[in-house]
Amino acid sequence: MAGHNAGSQHQFTRLRKYFSTYTITGRINDVIATYAMLASIILYFKPRPKNKTPAMTQK
Secondary structure, three states: OOOOOOOOOOOOOHHHHOOOOOOHHHHHHHHHHHHHHHHHHHHHHOOOOOOOOHHHHOO
16 A cells, blocks of 8 residues: 555665655755855855955045
């Protein structure tokens, strides 16, 4: 009733081993990677404060 391959274990290799959607660990790794990518994009494009020194404004 469970299907034709219900007793077989999935054997993943390479990146599929860590980012599998069949396991809880793989799903957690997907979420962590997504949040890390979003945080890095936000930090990359975050506006930097402008330096207003008198030497630069006296032209």
